[in-house]
Amino acid sequence: MTTDTLSKPAPVPITIKELNTENPRWCAGCGDFGIIMGLKRFIVDRQLIPSQTVNVSGIGCSGRAPNYFNTYGVHSIHGRPIPIALGVALARPDLNLFVHAGDGDAMSIGGNHLIHGINKNFKCVFLMYDNEMYALTKNQTSPTTRQNHPTNTQPQGSYLNPLNPITVALGLGASFVASTADWIPDHLTNTMKTAFDHPGFAFVHISQRCPHFDPNNFDHKNSNWFSFLKHPNGIEPDRRLADKTEVLEHDPSNLAQAFQYGAAERRYFGLFFQNKEKPRYDVILHNLVDKAVKKDPSKILDSFLV
């Protein structure tokens, strides 16, 4: 097995239309539309071959995403897309691998897999769809629900301070941590590009609107409440919004600064941190096989002879 091959361009140009399957069964105005469109734009820009592309998801609104890409896809079980994706990465390192997870998948039921996916640093783009609630099960508190926000399970208002996915990922030693939002398409696609080119586990946090259950969460009509992080090695700010809000220079090799932006009250979109040198578990395992002195399979019982 080879460890990593660059994907070849498709022989016939791929268009958005060819990547579509059925009409997504999401509510009108759902942020998920923006996210899958951003990924489709990237696939078209990069001309990734659909038959060599695999989307893996968990459960929830975001879990449906692979069904809406005419690529290969696994809509798996709640919280567990990372183990499935690792199996695909070990079996076929040549495939383009995207993992889709909601805030429940990533931060709650599948938290253990996120810890170890980040630590194993195997090659994939990990998209965390964060609408800060459980939506498909009808409005329950999630680990990222803002404090005091009422839901069906905590009607008096969410009790706890939410988990911060950016500092969680940074704290776990992620080799790539970026953040974007569903309603800034240019930035979203730019983020996919940088994430896809990252040699390892690319953690992408995406703020995602849920107009049905929490319409006031993200003020997508204004941009004064967030800033873009910019750097020659980072992600280009959104073309449409760059002159409407603050754009900060941030070196993605600066981990301490990344923690500061990540922990701040204000939201930052862009590349927080990147380390292209972090060892990759998938490469280590493949090297073990590639470099092992091969033995004769017709003699596998001979070492047990008496």
Next chain:
Amino acid sequence: MSLEKRPVTRFELLMDAGTGAQKAGDILLGAFVAMGQYVYVEPMIPAEISPPARSRPALSGVIIRLADFDVTNIGNDTDLILAAHEIVLDRRLDDNEFNANAKILLDMGDQEANPDSYEMVLKRCTKLGLSVIPFNVDPESQTIVKELGGKGQNLHYLGMLSYIYNMDEEMVQKEIVKTFGKKLKEDIMAKNVTLYHNGYQLAKEKVFFRYEVQSHKRDGEQILIDGNTSMSMGIIDAGIKLYSGYPITPASSIMHTLAKNFPAYGGVVHQAEDEIAAIGTAIGSYYAGQPAVTATSGPGLSLKQEFIGFATAAEIPLIVIDVQRSGPSTGMPTKTEQSDVLAALCGSHGDYTKIIIGVANIIDCFYAPHLARYLTEKLRVPVFILSDFQTANSYKVLAKFPLVQMKNVDDIPDFVFDRFHMKRLTGPIEMVKTQQTTPGAEGGMRRITGLNTDENGKISYFSDNHQRSHAVRNEKIHHVRRALTTPEMFGKDSNEVLIVGWGSSRGAIEEAIYMCEKNGVPASGMNLRVVYPFPLMLKEIFAKYKKVMTVEVAYGDALKPSPLALLLRSETLKDIHPLIAEATGRPLRPRIIMKKIQEVLK
């Protein structure tokens, strides 16, 4: 000095954990094999690494059954026990696995410090009618053991046992050098050899009996292998490319063996963050076209259930090995049981059936991965291989068995099917989803999901569609049902009693029926290799016996049928009760099986 010739005998060496009882067993085994005797070894292992010495949980030992015929199980009762001190002996007597006239060699070294405890245990032995031969390790050996930091006592005992079993002193010494040769410095090795000789000498002077079991010259290449190692090598030979697991007793040694060996044969070993991740990665790999397997034991099986259902609904091949231990919950991690069959079959929600292969011996362990891979790739349903602590850890010498070197599942040879009493699947096999392409296949793009789908793979909540999915999934199992041939039978085709078991009870059933026939007890036996589904002709076979009873290492009583009895009752409507349904953590014994049959026939 009498030299008593015996066709079969069983003895035990009981020591504290970590003092080398099993190592001594390995050396004895090597020597017995070199002499041409048939041996079956069961290690007794505590669940803890190093429980306090001279405590009941510290019991660690080895049971060796020695015969002049090929032995298939650990047998009945022990004829001789060599115990390092009174506590381990007392603990082992609780299991009630000794002959009425068994002899006990008891090391009296600890008596001075523990006179009351010794007195109590010796009284117990007298009450049980057991003859105790007390001995003391000679002063020179005691000094050496001290010098070795408390190690080496096992070699002294080994010396005693090799005298009693009429072994050539020099030949055993060669085995010792073979076992420790590379690891021990010359002077340490010399001390160990002295301990061995002193033990041999001690038995010669103090013990007034010797046993001999007839030797046989065996043709062809012989291998010494245990169940889990055999399973590991079978995984390689079956062309599987990924092992994905999480440490759990008693399955872990499969991962250990593969971690050492798999890369040299092009395979990857992945130690996952938990049991759920382990099965998820196996599923991901198989989906992407690389055959994969996960192995676990009871608690891990419980954790994996949701993914097993996912593989079924999404139609991704999946092989799950469950090396059973005593349950429920953490249970007894180093004791054997056959109590996971219902958890494997019915453990996950939504009512779907799976295929369960039971391994009856070490050779089955080798070929079960081949059959599992064939079935799961043909049918795209999960296939379980159920082993158990007993099968996983017992070892014996076997004629080297033929390899398959399977690349494609269609290459699977007939003898593998014969071994598991089934035929090759025939005819078209319908899938829930017509298209079953693998990522990378051009133009084959498709999405799989745990949601119900129609034949085009589209998510569907329509009533007809869901009913169809169930029917298609079950028809896959029916394909296997129809391919199953008459299970392995022992004894006459019709009889008063038929005893039925599955997996590792095979050896005990075979031997029990042999004993029954010799003693004129009208009983026959059956062993199921594919535990689910059952073959179609089962009802007809059962009709030829007045009574059908199960023997299981799992609990059952008058109101609660044991797992196999429950399944057989429901599928054959025959009034089947267990003859033996014991969750004692100890393997079945042929003599007890015969005794119980005799009681039933009274």
